[in-house]
Amino acid sequence: MSVVGAMKAMPERVKIAAMCDLDEGALAEAKAFIEKDNENADGLKLFRIYDDMIEHGDIDAVIISTPMQCHVPQAITALQAGKHVMCEVTAAVTMDELWWLIENVEKSGKIYMYAENYCYMPECQIVHAMVKKGMFGELYYGEGEYTHDCTSLRNWHGKTGWRSYWQMGTRGSFYPTHSLGPVMRCFDDDRIAAIASFSPGNHNPYGLRNDDLTQTMCVLESGKLVKLRVDTISPRPHAMAYYQIQGTKGCYEANRFGGEGMIAIATDADPNGYSQWKPLSEFKEYLPERYRSGAGANAGHGGGDYYIVEDFIRAIEDNVQPELNVYKAAEWTSVALLSQLSVTNGGKLLEVPKFRPNMSWAEKRIKL
Ligand SMILES: NC(=O)c1ccc[n+]([C@@H]2O[C@H](COP(=O)([O-])OP(=O)(O)OC[C@H]3O[C@@H](n4cnc5c(N)ncnc54)[C@H](O)[C@@H]3O)[C@@H](O)[C@H]2O)c1
Numbered sequence: 001m002s003v004v005g006a007m008k009a010m011p012e013r014v015k016i017a018a019m020c021d022l023d024e025g026a027l028a029e030a031k032a033f034i035e036k037d038n039e040n041a042d043g044l045k046l047f048r049i050y051d052d053m054i055e056h057g058d059i060d061a062v063i064i065s066t067p068m069q070c071h072v073p074q075a076i077t078a079l080q081a082g083k084h085v086m087c088e089v090t091a092a093v094t095m096d097e098l099w100w101l102i103e104n105v106e107k108s109g110k111i112y113m114y115a116e117n118y119c120y121m122p123e124c125q126i127v128h129a130m131v132k133k134g135m136f137g138e139l140y141y142g143e144g145e146y147t148h149d150c151t152s153l154r155n156w157h158g159k160t161g162w163r164s165y166w167q168m169g170t171r172g173s174f175y176p177t178h179s180l181g182p183v184m185r186c187f188d189d190d191r192i193a194a195i196a197s198f199s200p201g202n203h204n205p206y207g208l209r210n211d212d213l214t215q216t217m218c219v220l221e222s223g224k225l226v227k228l229r230v231d232t233i234s235p236r237p238h239a240m241a242y243y244q245i246q247g248t249k250g251c252y253e254a255n256r257f258g259g260e261g262m263i264a265i266a267t268d269a270d271p272n273g274y275s276q277w278k279p280l281s282e283f284k285e286y287l288p289e290r291y292r293s294g295a296g297a298n299a300g301h302g303g304g305d306y307y308i309v310e311d312f313i314r315a316i317e318d319n320v321q322p323e324l325n326v327y328k329a330a331e332w333t334s335v336a337l338l339s340q341l342s343v344t345n346g347g348k349l350l351e352v353p354k355f356r357p358n359m360s361w362a363e364k365r366i367k368l
Helices: 002-008 024-035 050-056 068-080 095-108 122-132 162-167 177-186 280-286 301-318 326-343
Strands: 018-020 045-047 061-064 084-087 112-114 139-147 192-198 214-220 225-231 239-247 250-253 262-265
Touching: 002 024, 002 301, 018 024, 018 050, 045 050, 050 068, 061 068, 061 301, 068 084, 068 095, 068 162, 084 301, 095 326, 112 301, 112 326, 122 177, 122 239, 122 262, 122 280, 122 301, 139 177, 177 225, 177 239, 177 326, 192 326, 214 326, 262 280
Parallel strands: 018 045, 061 084, 084 112, 139 225
Antiparallel strands: 139 239, 192 214, 214 225, 239 250, 250 262
C-alpha cells in the first residue's frame, strides 16, 4: 500500500486506473485506500483476474506486487500487451524465467523497473552518494544481510502459503536482493561474476526445506568480494537492512540492533579518521536533495517507496530504462537461483552469466 500511497501523492503525473487482487477482501481494502482523500480516483476499475485487468483496465503501466512465482508470467503478459512494468522482488523463480523476462523486455521496448526499494532507503542513499564522491577510497569488500524471521508467515488464511513453497521451501539465498542491491550499487562498474553458498544445515521444527540460513560469497568480476546472509528462519530480532562496505580510506557499517549506522573514514583534515566511528547522521548533507524536500515523508522504507515510484514514472515519461533495469534485476535475482544449486552441491563455485542486452542463445545457460 505504501507504493499506492506514493502514486496518490503524484496526481499530476499518475492516476490509479485499475486494481487487481484475487482476494475480494484485499481488493475492497485497496479500493477504500485509493479513494480516501483522493480527487483523482474517479473511474477506478477493479479486477480479480489479472489478464482481464491487462485487457480492460485502460492502463499504460502495471506495478506487480503478487507472490514471487507470479512475477514473470504477469510481467510478460503486461509487456506483450504494450504496458510498462515495475515488479516486486525477486524478479523470477527460475533461470529460464530470467531469460524469458529479458527477451520480452527487449522485444517490447517497454520500461521494466525492478522495485528493489532498499536501494532507496535514506541510509543507503547517503552511503552511495559518499561512495560516488570517493570518500571511502576504492571499495573492495561489502556485506549485506537479511535476517527476518518469517516463520509466522508460512501459512496464508490457514493454508500452506506461497512463502512456504517459494521462500522458506526453497534452498539457498532465495531472497537476496534487499541485501545485494544497495551494496552492488556501490560497486556499479563491477558485477557479480561467481557465487558459492554454504549453510549450517536444517534445524527448524516446522518442516521448512530452507536451511537455517544461507551464507553466499559473491566474487565480483574485479575479484572483490561481497558476502550475503539470507536468514528467514532463525529465532532472533529482525535486521533486514544490515550492510557493510570497506574501502581503502574507511568503512560503513549499519546497525544490527536498530540504531543508526556508523562511518569511519580518513579525510585530509583527519588522516586517522578511519580509526574512529562517527554516526551516519553526521553525514546527512549527502542525502540527495529530493529526499530533503519532504515529498516522500509519508512513504514506507524511510520515504524510499515514494522515490522509487517517482523514478518509474520518470523512466516512462523520458522513455529511458531506469537504473534498476532488467539486467540488474536478473543479476541480483540469479544469485538466489544459483545459490540453490551451489548449496546443494557442497558450496560449489558457480559462474553468474554476464546479463546485458542481446545475449546470444549459447550464453543463456548455467555453467556447472
Ligand atoms: N520490497 C519490499 O520491501 C517487500 C516487502 C514485502 C513483500 N515484498 C514482495 O511483494 C510481493 C507480495 O508480498 P506480500 O507480502 O504482499 O504477499 P501477500 O501474500 O501478503 O499478498 C499477495 C497478494 O497478491 C494476491 N494474489 C496472489 N496471486 C494473485 C494473482 N494471480 N492475481 C492477482 N492477485 C494475486 C493475493 O490475494 C494477496 O492479496 C512478493 O513478491 C514479495 O516478495 C516486497
